[in-house]
Amino acid sequence: MAQHIWKITSRPPHDFFLCLDVGSYFDYEHDPESIFERGFTRPVPLRGRDILVTVFFNGDAESPEFTVKAHEPLSESEQSEADAVLRRILGSDLDLAPFYDQVADDPVLSPLFPELYGLKRLSRANFFEDAVNRIIQTQIKHKPTARKMVYGVRSAYGTRLESDSGMVPAWPRPERLITADPVAMKRHGLSLRKGEYLVGLAEELLHGQIAKMADQTAGLSKSADLPASNVGTMAGSGSATKPDAKPETGSGTQSGTGVESDTGRTLQSIESMPPQELYELLVSVRGIGPTTAQDLILFRNRTDGWFASQVERGREKAVRRWIILSYGGDPDRCSEEGFQEMIRRWKGYEAAALEFLYVNWVLSEKRSAGNP
Numbered sequence: 001m002a003q004h005i006w007k008i009t010s011r012p013p014h015d016f017f018l019c020l021d022v023g024s025y026f027d028y029e030h031d032p033e034s035i036f037e038r039g040f041t042r043p044v045p046l047r048g049r050d051i052l053v054t055v056f057f058n059g060d061a062e063s064p065e066f067t068v069k070a071h072e073p074l075s076e077s078e079q080s081e082a083d084a085v086l087r088r089i090l091g092s093d094l095d096l097a098p099f100y101d102q103v104a105d106d107p108v109l110s111p112l113f114p115e116l117y118g119l120k121r122l123s124r125a126n127f128f129e130d131a132v133n134r135i136i137q138t139q140i141k142h143k144p145t146a147r148k149m150v151y152g153v154r155s156a157y158g159t160r161l162e163s164d165s166g167m168v169p170a171w172p173r174p175e176r177l178i179t180a181d182p183v184a185m186k187r188h189g190l191s192l193r194k195g196e197y198l199v200g201l202a203e204e205l206l207h208g209q210i211a212k213m214a215d216q217t218a219g220l221s222k223s224a225d226l227p228a229s230n231v232g233t234m235a236g237s238g239s240a241t242k243p244d245a246k247p248e249t250g251s252g253t254q255s256g257t258g259v260e261s262d263t264g265r266t267l268q269s270i271e272s273m274p275p276q277e278l279y280e281l282l283v284s285v286r287g288i289g290p291t292t293a294q295d296l297i298l299f300r301n302r303t304d305g306w307f308a309s310q311v312e313r314g315r316e317k318a319v320r321r322w323i324i325l326s327y328g329g330d331p332d333r334c335s336e337e338g339f340q341e342m343i344r345r346w347k348g349y350e351a352a353a354l355e356f357l358y359v360n361w362v363l364s365e366k367r368s369a370g371n372p
Contacts, residue, residue, distance in 0.1 A: 004070040010092035014064035015118030016057040025122035028151035043170035050170035052161040061118035088301040091120035099349040121355045123299045127270045129171045152188030174202035197287025275306035298351040305350030
């Protein structure tokens, strides 16, 4: 099989292997224990098609470098697009070196650094992939089942890409998913309501408030000709597709459209929106609740974030509660000023800081279950 190979240098420190302990970073087809030797294989969306790549890490947190092997030849422009998408997935452009100095005396974060030095989150290729993944998996406690449901939707509505080890489905494009029948998604384990949420999300990204507000916030015109950014681009099918029709196989070649160009600009705009503004936009979308919206603003290709207050019956809920408890506070009595004082060292690195707490919790749960 012909391959196209190039290197991606990451901003140090970056230890990709720390991600292998975090199941939520990976998809149904992945075996984190084998990635160390076999590499990290996943689909990458380009403007005109989907491709499959395998990524290998050099294991050096201070001089981090990834070798990327595309499973087919690429043009120079396609390599540039794939490079940008992968940088978003890997977090290679995130500069966390100042973060370590900024929180050096933080009583909660600094003790985590010896074990988690070089940690960077692993995300999906763009906001739409992150959102589809989160909507499907929400409220499903058995995560292997949840990941299989996501895989089923990808298999039904995404391009099928061939690898040496078998077929890998790409993630569906909004232009494809908007044509789907929510009832048909029940065969993949989704409720009718979740199917409606996914179709509604595609509609929002193409024609709804997300598309309108994202462009307004970034000061973009729908007719502007913008270059690809580290959010990557998302192309759609050039022709209408019957709901739950068999996806294309092979290289995933798809014709370009004006719609896909607009979608790419919307995804770029979402990456640049201020965290609080994006959160408030997302919670207005059917199927995206406060917890999902909070997660989505933190998965982007940036280090900052914002934490909403969710008070129900006098009790602080969700991520703020966890943060306050981590600092020994009372989440039900902590004032806004008190909370901001707790996280004052996090400024500009809120997303990164929370990821350290999350991964530390994952490792603690594994140790409690007797897994080294």
